[in-house]
Amino acid sequence: xxxxxxxxxxxxxxxxxxxxxxxxxxxxxxxxxxxxxxxxxxxxxxxxxxxxxxxxxxxxxxxxxxxxxxxxxxxxxxxxxxxxxxxxxxxxxxxxxxxxxxxxxxxxxxxxxxxxxxxxxxxxxxxxxxxxxxxxxxxxxxxxxxxxxxxxxxxxxxxxxxxxxxxxxxxxxxxxxxxxxxxxxxxxxxxxxxxxxxxxxxxxxxxxx
DNA sequence: AATATGATTCACT
DNA sequence: GTGAATCATATTA
Numbered sequence: 001x002x003x004x005x006x007x008x009x010x011x012x013x014x015x016x017x018x019x020x021x022x023x024x025x026x027x028x029x030x031x032x033x034x035x036x037x038x039x040x041x042x043x044x045x046x047x048x049x050x051x052x053x054x055x056x057x058x059x060x061x062x063x064x065x066x067x068x069x070x071x072x073x074x075x076x077x078x079x080x081x082x083x084x085x086x087x088x089x090x091x092x093x094x095x096x097x098x099x100x101x102x103x104x105x106x107x108x109x110x111x112x113x114x115x116x117x118x119x120x121x122x123x124x125x126x127x128x129x130x131x132x133x134x135x136x137x138x139x140x141x142x143x144x145x146x147x148x149x150x151x152x153x154x155x156x157x158x159x160x161x162x163x164x165x166x167x168x169x170x171x172x173x174x175x176x177x178x179x180x181x182x183x184x185x186x187x188x189x190x191x192x193x194x195x196x197x198x199x200x201x202x203x204x205x206x207x208x209x
Numbered sequence: 210a211a212t213a214t215g216a217t218t219c220a221c222t
Numbered sequence: 223g224t225g226a227a228t229c230a231t232a233t234t235a
Contacts, residue, residue, distance in 0.1 A: 056216070058216075067216080067231095074231080075231085075232095076230085076231060076232080090216070090230095090231095091229080091230060091231085092214095092215055092216075092217060092228095092229085092230080092231095093215075093227070093228055093229070093230095094217080094218075094227080094228065094229080095217050095218070097216065097217085112216055114216085140217070140218070141217075142217050142218065143217090152230095182215085182216055183216060185215085186216095
């Protein structure tokens with residue numbers, strides 16, 4: 001496996017990075033497939049990992065809620081015009097949001113990683129999340145970045161390469177869909193059911209009307 | 210050069 | 223539940 005590598009931790013947990021080929025599929029299908037995978041950050045202080053439990057798809061040119069609506073191409077959205085599997089990082093207020101670029105080259109689609117369930121590195125996460133309750137560590141896109149200590153430096157990184165990668169995870173019993181969060185000004189796109197999450201997982205973020 | 214605006218979070222009431 | 227924070231990015235002049 002050319003793009004696959006294994007990492008062994010003291011807890012005897014093994015992570016197998018998903019290959020570049022994993023990302024070559026329609027965005028909504030990829031979104032669904034990402035639920036249950038592991039998001040891993042090999043931090044200098046230790047390995048951090050969460051199970052992805054919530055994502056949202058942004059379908060580029062035809063999706064009014066996407067930054068790339070109408071094929072808008074700027075320095076910020078540039079990476080979405082490349083091939084699938086790159087990291088699109090977006091910063092708002094004080095938060096950093098992680099995305100998986102999707103779709104073939106020239107098709108600026110992406111998937112926002114909104115929430116995760118802590119798997120490994122909990123003491124570090126607690127530190128990065130300033131001692132908050134465990135349920136509040138990773139139940140939102142900005143919180144997730146903070147818990148994994150990920151910042152804008154990963155813009156353009158590839159999701160199959162260390163030290164920040166997505167790995168094979170667990171199969172999830174039931175995936176639900178619904179409208180996306182926080183896009184109330186996006187007209188007709190408000191109701192598109194492009195949010196995917198694991199049913200009944202307590203780390204899924206709260207919907208904001 | 211100036212302004213408007215969030216794919217959010219947190220502290221408060 | 224409400225509102226402020228707070229700043230990069232995009233847009234307008």
